Amino acid sequence: MVEDVEDIVISTLSRFLIPFMQAFSLYVFAHGHGSPGGGFQGGCIMAAAFILIVIAYDFKEAKRRFSEKALLIYCCVGVFIFVGTGWLCILLGSNFLDYSILSKVLPADPVKARYYGIAMIELGVQITVMAIMLSIFLDLVTKGEHEEGLK
Amino acid sequence: MISEQFPALIVVTPLILSFFIPVVGWWRKSLCLPIVLAALSVCMVSAVGLLNMVQQHGEIHYWLGLWEPPWGIEYVVDNFNAYIAIIVTFMALAAAIYSKRNVEQELPEHKIPTFYTLFLLNVTGLLGITVTGDAFNLYVLVEIASFSAYGLVAIGEEGALVASFRYIVMGTIGACFYLLGVGYLYAVTGSLNMADLRVLLPPLYGNSAVQTSFIFILIGLGIKVAFFPLHAWQPDAYTRAPSAVSVLISTAMAKTSAYALIRIMFSVYTVDFILHYVSMMDIISWMSAVAIIVGSIYAIQEFNLKRMLAYSSIANVGYIMLGVGLSTSTTLGLTPALMHILNHALIKGCMFMTACAFIYKAGLRDIRDFVGLGRRMPYTCLAFILASLAMIGMPPSVGFISKWYLILASIDAHNYVFVAVIFISTLLMIYYFWRVIEIMYLLPAETRPGNEITMDEAPMSMLMPGIILAVLCFAVGIAWIAGVFSPIMDAINTTFGLGGI
Amino acid sequence: MFEYFISKYNYWMYVVIILIGFYAMMAKGNFMKKLIGMSIFQWAIIFYFMSISAKKGATVHIIGGHGAHTVVNAADFVNPLPSVLMLTAIVVAVATTGITLSVIIMIFKRYGTLEEDEITTPE
Numbered sequence: 001m002v003e004d005v006e007d008i009v010i011s012t013l014s015r016f017l018i019p020f021m022q023a024f025s026l027y028v029f030a031h032g033h034g035s036p037g038g039g040f041q042g043g044c045i046m047a048a049a050f051i052l053i054v055i056a057y058d059f060k061e062a063k064r065r066f067s068e069k070a071l072l073i074y075c076c077v078g079v080f081i082f083v084g085t086g087w088l089c090i091l092l093g094s095n096f097l098d099y100s101i102l103s104k105v106l107p108a109d110p111v112k113a114r115y116y117g118i119a120m121i122e123l124g125v126q127i128t129v130m131a132i133m134l135s136i137f138l139d140l141v142t143k144g145e146h147e148e149g150l151k
Numbered sequence: 152m153i154s155e156q157f158p159a160l161i162v163v164t165p166l167i168l169s170f171f172i173p174v175v176g177w178w179r180k181s182l183c184l185p186i187v188l189a190a191l192s193v194c195m196v197s198a199v200g201l202l203n204m205v206q207q208h209g210e211i212h213y214w215l216g217l218w219e220p221p222w223g224i225e226y227v228v229d230n231f232n233a234y235i236a237i238i239v240t241f242m243a244l245a246a247a248i249y250s251k252r253n254v255e256q257e258l259p260e261h262k263i264p265t266f267y268t269l270f271l272l273n274v275t276g277l278l279g280i281t282v283t284g285d286a287f288n289l290y291v292l293v294e295i296a297s298f299s300a301y302g303l304v305a306i307g308e309e310g311a312l313v314a315s316f317r318y319i320v321m322g323t324i325g326a327c328f329y330l331l332g333v334g335y336l337y338a339v340t341g342s343l344n345m346a347d348l349r350v351l352l353p354p355l356y357g358n359s360a361v362q363t364s365f366i367f368i369l370i371g372l373g374i375k376v377a378f379f380p381l382h383a384w385q386p387d388a389y390t391r392a393p394s395a396v397s398v399l400i401s402t403a404m405a406k407t408s409a410y411a412l413i414r415i416m417f418s419v420y421t422v423d424f425i426l427h428y429v430s431m432m433d434i435i436s437w438m439s440a441v442a443i444i445v446g447s448i449y450a451i452q453e454f455n456l457k458r459m460l461a462y463s464s465i466a467n468v469g470y471i472m473l474g475v476g477l478s479t480s481t482t483l484g485l486t487p488a489l490m491h492i493l494n495h496a497l498i499k500g501c502m503f504m505t506a507c508a509f510i511y512k513a514g515l516r517d518i519r520d521f522v523g524l525g526r527r528m529p530y531t532c533l534a535f536i537l538a539s540l541a542m543i544g545m546p547p548s549v550g551f552i553s554k555w556y557l558i559l560a561s562i563d564a565h566n567y568v569f570v571a572v573i574f575i576s577t578l579l580m581i582y583y584f585w586r587v588i589e590i591m592y593l594l595p596a597e598t599r600p601g602n603e604i605t606m607d608e609a610p611m612s613m614l615m616p617g618i619i620l621a622v623l624c625f626a627v628g629i630a631w632i633a634g635v636f637s638p639i640m641d642a643i644n645t646t647f648g649l650g651g652i
Numbered sequence: 653m654f655e656y657f658i659s660k661y662n663y664w665m666y667v668v669i670i671l672i673g674f675y676a677m678m679a680k681g682n683f684m685k686k687l688i689g690m691s692i693f694q695w696a697i698i699f700y701f702m703s704i705s706a707k708k709g710a711t712v713h714i715i716g717g718h719g720a721h722t723v724v725n726a727a728d729f730v731n732p733l734p735s736v737l738m739l740t741a742i743v744v745a746v747a748t749t750g751i752t753l754s755v756i757i758m759i760f761k762r763y764g765t766l767e768e769d770e771i772t773t774p775e
Contacts, residue, residue, distance in 0.1 A: 034715075069177060072173050072177075073174060075173075083170075087167065094217060096159035099216070287740075291740055298748075315755055316755050323693075323694070
């Protein structure tokens with residue numbers, strides 16, 4: 001399945017580490033309100049997990065998981081979640097990004113609804129940041145030509 | 152009910168629709184431009200609605216997330232904001248309509264959705280700068296607008312990459328200086344809201360941190376507005392950018408940066424501070440006088456038409472800043488500067504549209520090659536002539552009104568050197584615009600039999616915005632004379648406490 | 653006189669770092685060096701903001717694990733607002749670095765060199 005592997009130690013270790021890195025990034029995102037963390041930090045760690053695939057294995061492995069178009073779609077989905085939550089608050093009758101009005105659609109009181117609203121926009125931020133960080137890295141590493149792989 | 156949400160709608164609609172474009176463009180490319188036009192139409196409706204509401208109800212305060220300022224971010228819209236928002240949305244709409252044909256010619260096929268995404272993100276940033284009332288939010292939106300502009304400029308023709316790199320370096324320095332200024336203000340007062348700073352700062356005017364922060368912000372936003380001698384990135388960036396981008400950034404982006412500068416100078420640091428503690432008004436006036444002369448002299452030695460227009464933009468930014476510098480010593484207040492913001496947007500938009508139409512249709516960049524163009528593309532050349540006459544200042548065009556008011560303001564301030572400067576720059580402008588018209592119409596073209604010059608006009612989607620802007624150059628001039636804009640100008644002067652000398 | 657330097661050492665440090673970054677941007681002719689200078693410049697400003705949020709004897713601005721059900725004394729905690737503002741500024745710095753690196757790669761592909769005076773653009 002993987003040919004031309006550079007080093008057996010790095011590839012085996014990264015195969016252990018990458019799932020833990022992804023889980024840790026979700027932990028950092030979920031605890032953003034109470035400890036250091038949040039959307040941007042979680043997204044960076046998630047992108048770092050995929051960059052580790054590119055470093056340890058061939059570039060084609062990463063491209064198999066995320067093509068250029070898929071990254072662009074992820075980025076747009078993330079922005080839709082963020083701005084869509086704000087739009088939902090406008091449609092429900094209050095100001096932009098006023099999450100307390102979300103208590104009309106979510107089963108929570110206005111104070112808890114603010115908490116959920118922040119979690120939703122942090123999710124959008126995480127998806128976008130992950131996609132864009134990975135996209136920047138892939139563009140720089142391949143000098144813009146994704147089909148030819150690492151130079 | 153929806154009209155209460157206009158301050159948020161005007162920023163959020165282009166933001167969310169700009170991220171629709173890559174998704175839709177992957178599926179069908181011809182849908183990109185209609186989405187752009189739909190977003191800009193919503194923004195236009197919001198901007199006109201905002202001006203209407205401000206005229207009726209006074210200042211609008213919009214709290215993001217319903218958090219009360221100074222703990223939350225606030226959008227404040229008064230007459231000044233609504234006026235600039237209408238200018239920006241109108242010029243963005245004109246640039247979007249104009250962009251249809253030459254984007255297909257200048258860019259590879261698969262990059263067109265990305266181009267329109269960056270275009271709408273730029274408009275998002277500009278409109279956000281216009282409506283925000285929070286100092287740090289202004290920094291974030293300035294950076295959003297600037298990043299999209301860096302990307303848009305880099306797509307252009309030969310030499311665009313180096314021009315974009317220079318723009319990136321200088322633009323980042325400018326934004327970081329602005330951030331430093333805001334940091335000093337925050338360290339001293341503890342607040343980031345513009346209205347709150349206006350209340351908290353007066354006891355602290357003697358503090359050297361506050362004075363230093365003013366200088367930092369002035370230089371930072373001065374780099375963004377290309378105020379001489381901070382203009383070095385501008386000629387290359389305007390010349391090498393693609394056509395629609397030249398139109399957009401030379402009109403909308405420069406005006407928004409000038410708006411941000413005026414807003415910080417007069418709403419956060421009031422007139423009292425600038426006159427008595429920092430004494431910047433004289434320095435701004437004299438630097439803008441130098442900018443006017445130097446910009447015109449640079450323009451004379453250029454034969455590339457777009458580069459000539461870029462240097463002429465430096466001179467016109469000098470006019471705007473001269474109006475700002477004179478605003479405290481005259482009864483007209485900020486009216487000359489605000490006038491020239493609208494007028495220069497119309498004139499420069501029309502000129503860049505015609506210059507890029509010449510490049511699109513005939514591939515001609517150097518004005519010495521324009522021989523016989525008057526017969527080949529008559530309507531485009533007519534638009535160029537109308538815009539040149541407006542720039543030179545023939546009555547009743549907009550350029551005449553701006554220069555008239557600037558001369559009145561200079562006489563009011565008893566400073567006759569500025570009157571001479573305006574006259575000399577008008578003479579220089581007549582020189583470098585008339586030589587283009589002379590080459591286009593009056594020089595005999597070599598026509599061999601069988602090689603007659605036939606009319607080969609630019610396509611309609613590129614021609615109509617140019618003609619409309621050229622006609623508006625004169626129609627808006629008549630509107631200024633008739634006093635259509637006077638209530639807005641009076642309201643703005645009263646808000647800032649100017650014009651009562 | 654001496655305490656003027658010692659008591660405000662954080663401001664002197666950030667001034668020195670800004671000037672180093674500024675010198676690199678202005679005086680060096682290589683585009684990569686300009687980018688590194690720009691990065692140093694931006695991080696110095698972030699450093700300044702973080703330094704103004706510190707207080708004597710205060711602790712990190714995180715309320716303990718049991719949640720915010722107790723009354724907190726704001727003076728015991730470091731000012732949290734500059735940290736949050738600097739999250740945004742760090743994102744901006746990262747985006748600037750990303751876009752500048754892309755432009756540098758395209759310049760190298762196009763011109764074959766990264767020295768400013770070797771690149772001649774046509775009129």
